[in-house]
Amino acid sequence: MGLFDIFRKKKNNVEPESTTTSESLSELQSESLSQSNSETTTSSALTQPVMEQVGLVDEHEADEWSKALDKKSEAIHDLPESESESESESESESESESESESESESEIEVERNEQQVYDEGLKKSRTGFAERFNRFLANFRTVDEDFFEDLEETLVGADVGFDMAIKISDELREEVKLANAKRKEDVRDVIIKKMVDLYEADGVNEDTQMHFAPNGSTTVILFVGVNGVGKTTTIGKLASKYQQAGKSVLLAAADTFRAGATKQLQEWGERANVPVVAGKEKADPASVVFEAVAKARDEHYDILFVDTAGRLQNNVNLMQELEKMKRIIQREIPDAPHEVLLVLDATTGQNALQQAKLFKDSSDVTGIVLTKMDGTAKGGIVFAIRNEMHLPVKWIGFGEKASDLREFKPDEFVYGLFKELVS
Numbered sequence: 001m002g003l004f005d006i007f008r009k010k011k012n013n014v015e016p017e018s019t020t021t022s023e024s025l026s027e028l029q030s031e032s033l034s035q036s037n038s039e040t041t042t043s044s045a046l047t048q049p050v051m052e053q054v055g056l057v058d059e060h061e062a063d064e065w066s067k068a069l070d071k072k073s074e075a076i077h078d079l080p081e082s083e084s085e086s087e088s089e090s091e092s093e094s095e096s097e098s099e100s101e102s103e104s105e106s107e108i109e110v111e112r113n114e115q116q117v118y119d120e121g122l123k124k125s126r127t128g129f130a131e132r133f134n135r136f137l138a139n140f141r142t143v144d145e146d147f148f149e150d151l152e153e154t155l156v157g158a159d160v161g162f163d164m165a166i167k168i169s170d171e172l173r174e175e176v177k178l179a180n181a182k183r184k185e186d187v188r189d190v191i192i193k194k195m196v197d198l199y200e201a202d203g204v205n206e207d208t209q210m211h212f213a214p215n216g217s218t219t220v221i222l223f224v225g226v227n228g229v230g231k232t233t234t235i236g237k238l239a240s241k242y243q244q245a246g247k248s249v250l251l252a253a254a255d256t257f258r259a260g261a262t263k264q265l266q267e268w269g270e271r272a273n274v275p276v277v278a279g280k281e282k283a284d285p286a287s288v289v290f291e292a293v294a295k296a297r298d299e300h301y302d303i304l305f306v307d308t309a310g311r312l313q314n315n316v317n318l319m320q321e322l323e324k325m326k327r328i329i330q331r332e333i334p335d336a337p338h339e340v341l342l343v344l345d346a347t348t349g350q351n352a353l354q355q356a357k358l359f360k361d362s363s364d365v366t367g368i369v370l371t372k373m374d375g376t377a378k379g380g381i382v383f384a385i386r387n388e389m390h391l392p393v394k395w396i397g398f399g400e401k402a403s404d405l406r407e408f409k410p411d412e413f414v415y416g417l418f419k420e421l422v423s
């Protein structure tokens with residue numbers, strides 16, 4: 001099933017406000033149950049087909065970590081099972097039927113909760129997108145050259161990126177369906193479907209999994225990005241998540257440039273109950289990294305998160321320093337860093353894309369954390385990143401609280417962004 005089909009299915013069946021009747025719930029249960037037969041471990045039944053398509057479900061190594069993270073989901077999944085264990089064999093069929101019903105109701109609840117986080121976090125973008133599209137459609141008379149020009153302008157304005165806008169408009173020129181579309185709603189549906197299809201096609205070989213060190217040795221994750229994008233906050237959020245999932249976490253405050261950066265990380269460390277290795281103000285960041293890596297390795301920490309200074313893309317010295325940090329990490333743990341996550345602020349739009357290009361060229365970025373998604377009215381940046389950068393978005397930030405960081409899930413994202421735009 002394609003991403004757009006998943007979208008449609010959700011639109012018709014899983015709208016939170018409209019699925020409170022027992023009738024619609026039981027429809028969902030049977031869907032959810034039939035999908036879960038082929039399911040492995042994902043907490044989201046509707047996410048599975050997308051994961052299969054992008055080749056994620058075979059990645060068992062990272063699966064264990066992902067499972068540990070989704071504690072809430074596990075707790076809900078566990079409950080009916082342990083209840084059924086304690087039941088005697090002579091229990092009536094109707095009792096076990098109602099139990100399996102309540103189990104799938106719980107599964108649906110988990111699915112909806114995750115979707116709700118996306119829905120809330122994407123509210124601004126969804127409204128912004130809808131406004132742009134409705135303005136564009138209000139001018140719709142016929143599918144001619146002006147129509148395509150307006151469409152490109154609308155898409156660029158929504159931050160999907162120039163390349164993606166041209167690609168969408170070029171492909172739509174070939175669409176017989178669009179040429180025959182008379183109603184505004186049909187035109188809108190064809191455009192959104194094209195966007196979702198192109199987005200999905202661009203992501204076929206994308207690796208959105210987090211990578212960890214093999215055999216329980218220390219995983220090192222380096223965070224890079226310009227000033228103020230949310231590196232320290234993201235590290236704090238991830239430290240909480242993994243700590244709560246039972247992993248031992250260590251933080252390295254290698255941002256020794258900005259006064260207050262170390263203190264900020266230490267505060268997150270206290271909140272998450274994880275230690276922080278810090279140096280003196282203006283100390284050589286590499287020395288902090290060295291000390292932290294040695295400690296993490298010798299004391300067998302599961303994960304070390306390294307916070308780095310906000311580096312300016314035109315500052316060669318700072319880029320060189322990042323390289324130096326990597327060399328030091330590699331000297332102590334040869335296969336590290338296991339991830340270099342570039343943090344980008346979604347509210348900066350195309351500027352974020354420029355940053356991504358520069359960082360990708362000068363450091364081995366393995367994935368993106370897109371922060372402040374709650375604060376932008378132009379969610380299209382996600383399309384531009386995939387289309388132009390071919391870098392996977394691994395995490396998405398919807399706010400300042402620890403629980404506002406989520407694993408990036410394309411189907412939840414697409415649905416949260418477009419759900420009011422497709423009939």
Ligand SMILES: Nc1nc2c(ncn2[C@@H]2O[C@H](COP(=O)(O)OP(=O)(O)OP(=O)(O)O)[C@@H](O)[C@H]2O)c(=O)[nH]1
Nearest residue numbers: 227228229230231232233310371372397398399400
């Ligand atoms: N609304 C919102 N704010 C966020 C999010 N992530 C981070 N922030 C805020 O962004 C601001 C900057 O975050 P920091 O974590 O200090 O950024 P940084 O990249 O470490 O900055 P430097 O240390 O200067 O390089 C803080 O006020 C955070 O609370 C998010 O997902 N949503």
